[in-house]
Amino acid sequence: MSSQDSQGIAIGGFGLRMKIEDMLKFGVLYAQNGEWNSKQLIKDAENKTFYAMGMGGGRGQYIFVNQDRGLVAVFTTIISDNSLLPLQWFNNYILKE
Known part of the structure; x- marks a missing residue:
């Protein structure tokens, strides 16, 4: 459920x-x-790479999409010192050719 105005x-x-x-x-x-x-x-969802991040209290949930490869990855983390690690993992290990 999403918050509403x-x-x-x-x-x-x-x-x-x-x-x-x-x-x-x-x-x-x-x-x-x-x-x-x-x-x-x-409508008009076309994009090449999409990153959605949910952050809260040093914890994060991430959805990564790369349409060129038809790839979707989901990370759920409890990382307090470097919230960019999942993005680095996605780029360096999953997208690495």
Whole structure:
């Protein structure tokens, strides 16, 4: 459930709670240009690489999408000293050719 403003519009910057499986589904939806089961759910979702991060108290949840490779990766971490480590891992180990 996402936080909403006084008009009921989702704020989107925080308050979203997802299981790892749901994070992966969201990444797959984005990797498929917003299409799910032959239905266009998100308009103009085309992008080459997408990084979504959720941070809170030195902990992080990350969704990484690389459309060129059809790749989606989800990280959930409890890292307090360097919140960029998952991004570095994704770029240096998963995307490395």
